[in-house]
Amino acid sequence: MPSMGTSEPRSITGRVFTLLGVFSESRPTATLSELSRSAGLPLSTTHRLVGELIHWGALERDPGGGYHIGLRLWELGALSPGSFGLREAAMPFLEDLYEVTHENVQLAVRDGLEAVYVERISAHHAVNVVTRPGTRLPLHATGVGLVMLANASRAVQEHALATPLRRFTSRTISTPAGLRRVLAAVRRDGYVVSVGQIELITQSVAAPVHGQDGEVAAGLSVVVPVDADVRLLVPAVRAAARGISRALGAPRCVR
């Protein structure tokens, strides 16, 4: 993703995505002036570009004058592999896992050194988790991230080990040596129990999901309170991950 900290892009495409990029989980709506300021574009330029985005359904306007991301972008996004292929194939297995645990079930893909959550099944009474579809978190600090990183290319792993490890709690993995040890254990065990990495009150059990070329296409996890007994969760998570892998056409030898 191109840096937005430097000068504002001069191409139309760049400006369009800079405008769309103003929206986030913390800012799902914005006024015209907010869009102009945040994108670093003149007001009349913003007005013109926003008008076109509305025309194409990428943005919609509230009765109150604010803008939000339009249904058309959601439809286009629904065609991405993470949603169209992976998520569709995974859904029945996520439901299975949810029914036997009644806890939060999450599916994420890797993008660079981040885990991007593409699905989350949550229940009324399950422990509150900070993720929602679209959330990004560093690989090292999440169960799904650790299983994807442990099975990523050596270059990606070295990159992660060379990058400062963000700390969320006192338990977050924060040294390269500590991360190496955890990644080796993940490869040995085929799953990970990730405790108190993002919040001290939760832990997750995660297993890798393989794609049709055997590569790790996603990570699957169940998130439970930190004091829960996870021993029975491990085989359930691993079985569901294998089921998804099978549905994605993964070779038998890596499932």
Add this chain to the structure above:
Amino acid sequence: MPSMGTSEPRSITGRVFTLLGVFSESRPTATLSELSRSAGLPLSTTHRLVGELIHWGALERDPGGGYHIGLRLWELGALSPGSFGLREAAMPFLEDLYEVTHENVQLAVRDGLEAVYVERISAHHAVNVVTRPGTRLPLHATGVGLVMLANASRAVQEHALATPLRRFTSRTISTPAGLRRVLAAVRRDGYVVSVGQIELITQSVAAPVHGQDGEVAAGLSVVVPVDADVRLLVPAVRAAARGISRALGAPRCVR
């Protein structure tokens, strides 16, 4: 959504969305040449624009040379109200409904005269349905569509009644008089049982989901085989719809 049947757009934004619009459920990947032909753009223009879309994460390229919708578009789309607000609030209730029925549970929003499915929970053994997140179907031919149309503005209803009603099966509602009767019944009953409209082997029970201004923000349904007894489904679907409405902040009088 602008017509693409007429001349190709000359604006950059128009061209960008025309290129992105080449992708669909039936065409999740496309080569550069396919994109050029389908979008009606010169090859070098397409190459340049596609390069920018890759740069901004809107498109990604397969090792084999095909392109597909990128993760970034999915992330942006995840911020649209249908996903970010509605779907998040609805998820626990969809899970509840799935657990008591073990059938396909669907959530859709209205866009013009179409129902756009934003969520579907399906199971291994449930009756196969043709919808997935992103699918669009005419309002008159779906349970979710009928509950949204019955509670839409008079202008929208008149527009639907004045538009030719597409027929999918011998049972599809196909006359304005027939549609008027069904809409009146939906308003009276507060739910609908929609039988064999898209496929003769399925029927659905649908109820309206209200937003914080009391408007019908979405339709919720369970799809079952046509020979299933739906009497027990009606209260469950209505209760789940009311739960979602409450979560969305709907006024008490319309829930």
Add this chain to the structure above:
DNA sequence: GACGAGTTTCCGTTGAACGGAACAGCTTTG
């Protein structure tokens, strides 16, 4: 009524975008 903030419209200027041509690479066919 004045003021401030946000939004909308206009139009002379201009540089980002255009896309044909040429070239490179790969696969298929005879």
Add this chain to the structure above:
DNA sequence: CAAAGCTGTTCCGTTCAACGGAAACTCGTC
């Protein structure tokens, strides 16, 4: 094995879609 066909990439003189400041309009507040 050469020819043909198709796909993808690069270049650059030309051009028109986009630019954005200024002015005007709208709305809410004091």
